[in-house]
Amino acid sequence: MINRNQPSPLGQPTLARRSLTAAMLLSVSALACAADPATLRRQGNLDFEPCALHAGNLPYSIEAYCTEVEVAEDRSNPESRRISLGLAWVPASGDAEPDPIVMLAGGPGQAAKQAYPMVNHAFRDARRNRDVFLLDARGTGDSNPLVCRNAAGVAAITESAEDDPNQAGEFARRCVEALSQKADLRFYGTSEHIDDLDEVRQRLAIEKINLIGISYGTRVAQQYAARYPEHTRTVVLDAVVPNTLVLGAEHARNLEDALNQQFERCVEAGGCAEKLGNPREQLTQVRALLEQGELEEVSYRDSTSGLWQKEKPAFGHLALLLRMYAYSQESATALPYLIHEASEGRYADLLAQARALVGNLTDQLYHGMQLSVSCTEDADDLSESSADDGTVMGPEFIAFTKAQCAVWPRGTRDPNFRQPLSNPELPVLVLSGEFDPVTPPRYGEEVVQHLPKGRHLIMKGQGHGAIGLGCMPKLYAQFLETADAKALKPECLGRLKPLPPFAGVYGWEP
Numbered sequence: 001m002i003n004r005n006q007p008s009p010l011g012q013p014t015l016a017r018r019s020l021t022a023a024m025l026l027s028v029s030a031l032a033c034a035a036d037p038a039t040l041r042r043q044g045n046l047d048f049e050p051c052a053l054h055a056g057n058l059p060y061s062i063e064a065y066c067t068e069v070e071v072a073e074d075r076s077n078p079e080s081r082r083i084s085l086g087l088a089w090v091p092a093s094g095d096a097e098p099d100p101i102v103m104l105a106g107g108p109g110q111a112a113k114q115a116y117p118m119v120n121h122a123f124r125d126a127r128r129n130r131d132v133f134l135l136d137a138r139g140t141g142d143s144n145p146l147v148c149r150n151a152a153g154v155a156a157i158t159e160s161a162e163d164d165p166n167q168a169g170e171f172a173r174r175c176v177e178a179l180s181q182k183a184d185l186r187f188y189g190t191s192e193h194i195d196d197l198d199e200v201r202q203r204l205a206i207e208k209i210n211l212i213g214i215s216y217g218t219r220v221a222q223q224y225a226a227r228y229p230e231h232t233r234t235v236v237l238d239a240v241v242p243n244t245l246v247l248g249a250e251h252a253r254n255l256e257d258a259l260n261q262q263f264e265r266c267v268e269a270g271g272c273a274e275k276l277g278n279p280r281e282q283l284t285q286v287r288a289l290l291e292q293g294e295l296e297e298v299s300y301r302d303s304t305s306g307l308w309q310k311e312k313p314a315f316g317h318l319a320l321l322l323r324m325y326a327y328s329q330e331s332a333t334a335l336p337y338l339i340h341e342a343s344e345g346r347y348a349d350l351l352a353q354a355r356a357l358v359g360n361l362t363d364q365l366y367h368g369m370q371l372s373v374s375c376t377e378d379a380d381d382l383s384e385s386s387a388d389d390g391t392v393m394g395p396e397f398i399a400f401t402k403a404q405c406a407v408w409p410r411g412t413r414d415p416n417f418r419q420p421l422s423n424p425e426l427p428v429l430v431l432s433g434e435f436d437p438v439t440p441p442r443y444g445e446e447v448v449q450h451l452p453k454g455r456h457l458i459m460k461g462q463g464h465g466a467i468g469l470g471c472m473p474k475l476y477a478q479f480l481e482t483a484d485a486k487a488l489k490p491e492c493l494g495r496l497k498p499l500p501p502f503a504g505v506y507g508w509e510p
Contacts, residue, residue, distance in 0.1 A: 041065050041089070044205035048089050053134075055117035056363050057304075062117045064134075065089040068142070069203060073187050075195050081184070085196055086142025088113045090123075090132040099208045099233050100131040101480070102197065106215030106239075106465075108190075108247075109370035111141025119214070122468035125477035130210070135200055137220075139188040139369025146183060146368025148175035157358075157367045158400075165396070165403035172371065172404035179368050186411040188372035194224040201231060210480055212236040214465060215439065216373075219243070222421040222447075223414070229423055234483050236476065238431045238467045239439040242446050243420055246381040247374065248401055251438060252393035258326050258437035258463075259335075259392065262501065266336045271503040279336040282343040283322075283392075290315040300348035303356045313347040317354035322392050324357050326437035327464040329499050337502040375405035377413050420450040428454035429485045431472070433462035435498070455485035461498025470496045 041048045048065035074080035105115040112134040136143040150156040213221030218237040225232040263279045266272040297310045325331040384395040432441040448454040459466045471492035500508040
């Protein structure tokens with residue numbers, strides 16, 4: 001894990017620079033205290049003030065207006081602990097229609113306010129006449145965040161790359177003990193989130209909303225639309241999770257299918273296989289070496305801090321890389337090269353990339369909220385399958401989840417939770433990437449068959465998350481205008497092409 005408290009490698013500022021910095025901070029503080037009331041905005045009975053939305057290491061932020069909404073932690077008991085929910089408003093660039101967009105983030109465990117800057121470009125056309133509202137789900141971001149920490153006190157989703165289920169269970173037990181001081185972990189699931197969202201809708205004095213869910217956010221969107229159909233104008237499901245799906249049950253198989261597609265492309269590309277070899281055969285070789293556990297520590301440079309680190313390569317590093325890199329076409333194209341390097345005994349790139357991924361994941365995912373969702377909604381239906389044996393993820397993912405959920409407090413799942421969304425009047429647009437390693441196109445087909453006014457678009461050669469690809473932002477804006485998915489003309493998506501796999505250190509061949 002990256003220690004975010006360590007000194008900057010660039011050294012300490014001089015006394016003069018410290019004085020100048022202090023003076024600037026005092027000036028900024030004075031300006032903040034004397035904020036012009038004209039900069040404040042009001043919607044419904046909520047007052048918003050200017051803010052900036054940040055995401056990870058992105059070098060820019062998004063101007064917005066922010067506020068906090070206080071709700072009961074246990075919604076069935078108004079006298080229960082009160083928690084504050086972070087809410088952001090990204091105004092339309094022109095005159096706004098009365099039905100805004102509400103974006104629901106993925107994970108489970110992502111915060112909407114932190115996720116939005118990464119997809120802001122996808123809303124450029126839709127925002128010409130519609131506001132965007134972003135509510136951090138309870139347990140994430142600015143909504144009583146549930147952060148699990150490792151033994152070193154650093155935000156984490158696991159103790160190490162070599163955890164076994166017993167260690168995973170102990171990690172979760174320590175997290176429960178720490179977080180129970182500030183939260184009743186039974187009340188941080190999807191059901192509470194959609195009720196929070198509808199309370200916020202009422203506070204904003206808005207009658208109908210246009211939902212767009214991304215990944216896990218598609219589960220939230222479907223559940224909201226089923227519970228509050230009268231307040232749902234349209235729904236977009238990008239990388240859809242069907243209500244019938246036990247989340248996590250098919251992760252190993254789906255990843256394996258996506259990797260096979262990527263590896264076949266390397267073999268077919270000619271230059272990739274000719275220069276790097278067969279990635280599937282090399283993966284088998286590398287996996288065997290890593291699982292033996294007899295390798296020495298390897299020195300590599302941390303891609304974030306620039307500092308040199310030492311670590312023993314483990315299969316957990318490779319499995320993380322394969323899983324997360326498969327999400328997008330840009331990163332998936334590098335997998336044959338990284339596997340080839342490891343097969344030649346060069347593990348520095350593998351370790352550096354895995355460390356960077358862990359840092360990004362802990363920055364983006366609030367593991368406590370993730371477990372509150374998974375343990376309440378899916379854990380009881382998870383079971384290990386022999387079909388996962390020999391896959392990159394294997395049955396260990398399910399074993400880890402069940403071990404953590406064995407000690408995690410459970411909420412109550414809605415008895416209608418597994419029912420497909422089937423509103424015959426609801427306009428729904430479903431988006432899938434052809435090579436998605438976690439929510440493959442067959443999920444979109446399953447969901448749309450229950451929706452007479454639904455339509456499913458598949459992005460050829462693409463991965464997880466499609467709303468910002470090619471001409472999709474324009475099609476999305478058109479869908480919001482017409483509320484008619486079947487009227488869209490998606491031929492422009494045919495211009496999307498898969499990127500070729502790497503053929504060497506400099507990337508793909510021209």
